Amino acid sequence: MSPVLYYFLSFTGINILMCWSLYLPYRVGQLHYLTVACMLASAYFSGFAAREWSWPFALIVVVGILIGILICLIPSFAIGDAPCFTVVIIGLTIIFILKTAVENSPALGGTIGFFGIPQVNHLLPLTYLLVVYAGAVIYRIDHSRLGRAASVVFVDKNTAAALGIDVKRLGMFFQVAAGALAGLAGTLYAFLIGGLFPEFFNLGVIGTLMCMLFAGGHTTMWGVIVSVPILEGMQLLLPSAIASWRQVIYALTLIVIVLVLPGGLVTKRMLLRLKGKVSGGISKCNN
Amino acid sequence: MMGKHTKSFAGLLIMAVLLVCLAGSSLGAPSAAVVDQWEIPFLNCLTGPIASIGEYMAWSAHRAAYEINQKGGIKGKPVKIVDYDTGVSPEKAVEQMARIVNKSLVSLGPVPEACIMAAMPLAVRQGLFSMTASTTYEYSTQFFPWTLSWYPPTDKHLAPAAAAWAKEQPKMKKVIQFVEKWACWPSMADAHADGLASVGVETFTVEVPTDAVTFGPLVVRALAQKPDGFMFTCTSEKVAKIIIELEKYGWKDKSKILIFSSADDMPLYTTGRDSLNGCYIYAYFDGAKETPRWKTFKENYKKDHGGLDPTSLSTIYYDCVYMIKRAIEETDVTGDPKKLKAERIMIRDYIRNMQDFDGIQMAWSMKDGIPSDKGSFLFVIENGIKKCVTYVEAWK
Amino acid sequence: MEIFAAQLLNGLSLGSMYVLLVLGFNLMLLVAKIIQFAYPHLVVLSMYVCWGVLRHTDNMLLVVLASVASCIVVNVAIEPIFRLLAKRHGLDINVSFVVSMSMALLITDVMSHLLNYGYPIAFPTEWVGKSIFSSGLIAFSAGQAYALFGGIAAVAAFFYLLYRTRQGRVLRAISENSLLSSIIGIPIIKTRVLSYAIAGLLGGLTAVMFARLLGSASPGLGDFVGMKVVAASILAGLGNLKGGLVCGLLLGIAESMAIGYLAGSWSNAIAFMMMLVIMLIKPEGLFGIEA
Numbered sequence: 007m008s009p010v011l012y013y014f015l016s017f018t019g020i021n022i023l024m025c026w027s028l029y030l031p032y033r034v035g036q037l038h039y040l041t042v043a044c045m046l047a048s049a050y051f052s053g054f055a056a057r058e059w060s061w062p063f064a065l066i067v068v069v070g071i072l073i074g075i076l077i078c079l080i081p082s083f084a085i086g087d088a089p090c091f092t093v094v095i096i097g098l099t100i101i102f103i104l105k106t107a108v109e110n111s112p113a114l115g116g117t118i119g120f121f122g123i124p125q126v127n128h129l130l131p132l133t134y135l136l137v138v139y140a141g142a143v144i145y146r147i148d149h150s151r152l153g154r155a156a157s158v159v160f161v162d163k164n165t166a167a168a169l170g171i172d173v174k175r176l177g178m179f180f181q182v183a184a185g186a187l188a189g190l191a192g193t194l195y196a197f198l199i200g201g202l203f204p205e206f207f208n209l210g211v212i213g214t215l216m217c218m219l220f221a222g223g224h225t226t227m228w229g230v231i232v233s234v235p236i237l238e239g240m241q242l243l244l245p246s247a248i249a250s251w252r253q254v255i256y257a258l259t260l261i262v263i264v265l266v267l268p269g270g271l272v273t274k275r276m277l278l279r280l281k282g283k284v285s286g287g288i289s290k291c292n293n
Numbered sequence: 294m295m296g297k298h299t300k301s302f303a304g305l306l307i308m309a310v311l312l313v314c315l316a317g318s319s320l321g322a323p324s325a326a327v328v329d330q331w332e333i334p335f336l337n338c339l340t341g342p343i344a345s346i347g348e349y350m351a352w353s354a355h356r357a358a359y360e361i362n363q364k365g366g367i368k369g370k371p372v373k374i375v376d377y378d379t380g381v382s383p384e385k386a387v388e389q390m391a392r393i394v395n396k397s398l399v400s401l402g403p404v405p406e407a408c409i410m411a412a413m414p415l416a417v418r419q420g421l422f423s424m425t426a427s428t429t430y431e432y433s434t435q436f437f438p439w440t441l442s443w444y445p446p447t448d449k450h451l452a453p454a455a456a457a458w459a460k461e462q463p464k465m466k467k468v469i470q471f472v473e474k475w476a477c478w479p480s481m482a483d484a485h486a487d488g489l490a491s492v493g494v495e496t497f498t499v500e501v502p503t504d505a506v507t508f509g510p511l512v513v514r515a516l517a518q519k520p521d522g523f524m525f526t527c528t529s530e531k532v533a534k535i536i537i538e539l540e541k542y543g544w545k546d547k548s549k550i551l552i553f554s555s556a557d558d559m560p561l562y563t564t565g566r567d568s569l570n571g572c573y574i575y576a577y578f579d580g581a582k583e584t585p586r587w588k589t590f591k592e593n594y595k596k597d598h599g600g601l602d603p604t605s606l607s608t609i610y611y612d613c614v615y616m617i618k619r620a621i622e623e624t625d626v627t628g629d630p631k632k633l634k635a636e637r638i639m640i641r642d643y644i645r646n647m648q649d650f651d652g653i654q655m656a657w658s659m660k661d662g663i664p665s666d667k668g669s670f671l672f673v674i675e676n677g678i679k680k681c682v683t684y685v686e687a688w689k
Numbered sequence: 690m691e692i693f694a695a696q697l698l699n700g701l702s703l704g705s706m707y708v709l710l711v712l713g714f715n716l717m718l719l720v721a722k723i724i725q726f727a728y729p730h731l732v733v734l735s736m737y738v739c740w741g742v743l744r745h746t747d748n749m750l751l752v753v754l755a756s757v758a759s760c761i762v763v764n765v766a767i768e769p770i771f772r773l774l775a776k777r778h779g780l781d782i783n784v785s786f787v788v789s790m791s792m793a794l795l796i797t798d799v800m801s802h803l804l805n806y807g808y809p810i811a812f813p814t815e816w817v818g819k820s821i822f823s824s825g826l827i828a829f830s831a832g833q834a835y836a837l838f839g840g841i842a843a844v845a846a847f848f849y850l851l852y853r854t855r856q857g858r859v860l861r862a863i864s865e866n867s868l869l870s871s872i873i874g875i876p877i878i879k880t881r882v883l884s885y886a887i888a889g890l891l892g893g894l895t896a897v898m899f900a901r902l903l904g905s906a907s908p909g910l911g912d913f914v915g916m917k918v919v920a921a922s923i924l925a926g927l928g929n930l931k932g933g934l935v936c937g938l939l940l941g942i943a944e945s946m947a948i949g950y951l952a953g954s955w956s957n958a959i960a961f962m963m964m965l966v967i968m969l970i971k972p973e974g975l976f977g978i979e980a
């Protein structure tokens with residue numbers, strides 16, 4: 007496989023996981039940027055465990071996920087049902103604090119960065135195996151009572167509470183699940199790149215992920231599966247003459263999509279219509 | 294008189310000598326190019342917060358290509374610099390490196406450090422020599438032999454520059470160094486402190502927060518320690534702002550201020566202006582040098598940059614393109630895709646041990662990927678112009 | 690004590706700038722129901738306008754007018770985008786946040802590509818001014834005086850407009866309940882546009898004062914300030930104008946004290962950690978959400 011395709015597919019898989027980690031808490035109306043902090047922590051842990059302690063990949067993945075869960079779990083006791091922008095600022099604050107901690111830790115390479123993370127064989131198929139598994143779990147959550155409860159909380163917290171939904175516990179559940187996904191993404195990212203630099207985990211990453219989530223569609227998990235490859239591919243296809251305007255193109259794309267297609271490229275309604283057509287077609291065939 | 298036989302013998306001898314010479318010259322001559330043009334990819338930060346730095350690095354590489362093409366190209370074929378934008382994103386750097394890593398003979402960049410860290414492991418794995426010339430020794434050596442270090446080891450290179458400044462200020466005993474924790478700057482700050490310690494000057498550090506909006510509080514903190522002088526290891530814009538604040542708080546002796554090379558960038562001069570008068574700065578080239586080549590470069594740079602002068606980093610990739618030219622011309626590199634692997638190694642080995650390279654500012658030699666005789670210049674700033682005080686050799 | 694007084698003075702002048710930015714930000718949040726993350730970026734853009742005008746004239750009045758006019762024009766020009774957004778998404782401030790983040794990115798990238806070759810801009814030395822008072826470590830520049838006293842005057846005028854005029858009552862009515870306001874005949878769209886214009890006016894004045902305080906600007910300044918403005922607003926309680934006033938000022942002072950007293954790169958992290966603790970204890974902000 008050509009390196010271009012390999013990295014394109016790998017980053018697509020990792021970004022889908024990260025977008026899902028933003029999608030899940032957004033089901034209850036929270037922009038949970040804390041997931042980027044989870045990604046940072048688990049990436050550094052994975053790099054360190056692989057290089058310094060020679061831990062096996064499977065163990066690192068498990069511990070990476072646990073780190074993501076832990077980072078989201080502790081604040082979730084306070085912000086499980088907090089207003090969206092409180093969650094935003096707490097996320098950004100923890101990213102900043104973790105970044106500062108990394109920059110001041112010589113063992114993690116400080117500001118120079120951490121390199122020399124050993125490669126893993128068959129990382130790409132492993133990534134997609136994990137993406138598919140995570141997707142199946144999210145699909146089950148979306149189509150369970152939890153998913154329906156989240157939809158009510160998104161529309162109106164008070165109504166949700168009146169219906170007997172524990173808004174805080176539901177929020178905590180989605181935040182922790184997001185942490186697990188981000189922890190997994192962080193581990194895969196560390197092994198894919200082979201080196202980590204604290205500057206990577208900044209506002210730009212959040213902007214890109216938000217663009218992918220909202221352009222694809224924030225009302226369904228399938229949206230990012232369409233938008234991530236398009237936006238990842240866009241930068242590979244842009245001619246070098248306009249390459250320097252990439253950020254502007256991203257920003258304009260997002261504004262136009264949000265204005266023209268309010269739910270993004272893939273919406274729940276669109277999926278229901280598609281489902282109707284498919285089941286209609288099948289029943290016609292059966293008749 | 295020469296006999297008939299003698300004449301024909303002499304004729305044969307001359308012909309034989311000519312043939313041997315011709316054969317010899319054709320044996321020693323580099324192979325001809327098989328490509329229509331030499332495409333050199335440049336992984337550069339063309340977007341984001343340091344896009345202006347990426348712009349002038351790209352400008353200088355394109356300028357070198359333009360000059361080379363005007364003079365007939367490399368082995369008769371034109372050179373083309375192809376820009377690949379990485380922003381400051383490691384992810385994009387890897388993706389862009391993946392686009393070139395299997396087809397390019399040699400590459401320029403990546404820039405900056407985050408992108409180097411992310412993309413160079415791939416270049417190393419695939420055996421692509423990539424010239425990460427904008428960074429320091431610490432970063433480059435991680436990826437040897439698949440890159441070069443543009444500078445000698447940091448502790449051997451920067452410490453003497455700081456020591457040379459301290460020697461100019463004999464009464465100075467205590468210096469505050471403003472350090473921004475970014476990439477390799479902390480290790481550069483350590484080298485400065487070593488240099489100052491070598492001449493008996495004590496250094497204290499005041500860290501500069503990356504997202505600081507005003508610098509008054511930082512200056513108050515520094516002045517409260519009653520220092521004799523200041524050293525700067527932070528972004529050019531911040532250096533200028535802190536110096537302006539120092540002036541506001543009554544600091545008058547500018548000769549007791551030394552600015553490090555990475556801040557020798559346009560924002561230092563456009564922001565600091567008259568407040569910089571009398572400050573010292575060290576850098577790797579002397580802009581006042583009047584050689585025809587430098588003059589042409591400077592004039593064209595100013596024409597394309599609204600009259601602004603070129604700065605330290607603006608010449609690096611200009612020299613890199615000329616290094617590649619010489620490597621291709623002096624070896625059997627043909628650009629033949631079938632010989633890609635071998636030709637990449639030829640270029641790598643030639644550049645890493647290039648002797649007497651004629652750079653736009655100075656000539657130097659490389660030994661195992663590290664410059665063996667590159668020093669720095671100590672300047673004093675007067676009305677936005679750097680006046681050379683002394684040339685400082687690197688410590689052995 | 691001398692160091693503390695010097696840092697307090699620095700903090701007050703910076704804080705007064707944050708106050709103005711938080712007020713403009715909160716006004717749009719209250720009346721137009723949007724999170725305008727790109728507001729500080731617009732202020733930086735107006736600083737570039739100031740700089741451009743200053744290259745041709747040193748007439749202070751013209752510079753102020755140009756800065757204010759540009760900020761009002763751009764801020765009002767983007768109002769239809771948010772109106773359309775409200776029509777398509779309902780009044781979802783999360784979506785407005787995402788769109789305004791994109792706008793911020795656009796403004797920053799345009800500045801770094803097209804204005805002054807992406808280099809920082811510097812205002813004339815006399816524009817910033819020398820120290821008007823100096824004693825030991827305490828120094829007070831003309832720029833700081835403009836920022837502090839100009840800030841106080843602008844805040845006073847803003848609160849007068851909001852609490853002592855008919856137009857201010859209309860703005861407050863819409864922020865309380867836009868449906869009832871429209872029933873009693875208040876023109877909603879016109880008043881929302883007015884809130885953008887007032888925020889633009891505040892932004893333009895802030896740009897001039899910021900220019901005098903800092904003496905320079907760069908494309909990245911909007912991002913540095915933007916996060917702090919959003920943080921101060923949330924810490925106060927989203928849309929809480931009086932809370933914003935207190936928290937903006939406190940943020941300026943806390944930033945100065947953190948840089949002045951705490952260890953290097955940890956200074957901001959410690960300040961953020963304190964903020965984190967407050968927000969974990971009071972997720973709705975110190976003064977309660979009003980938006």
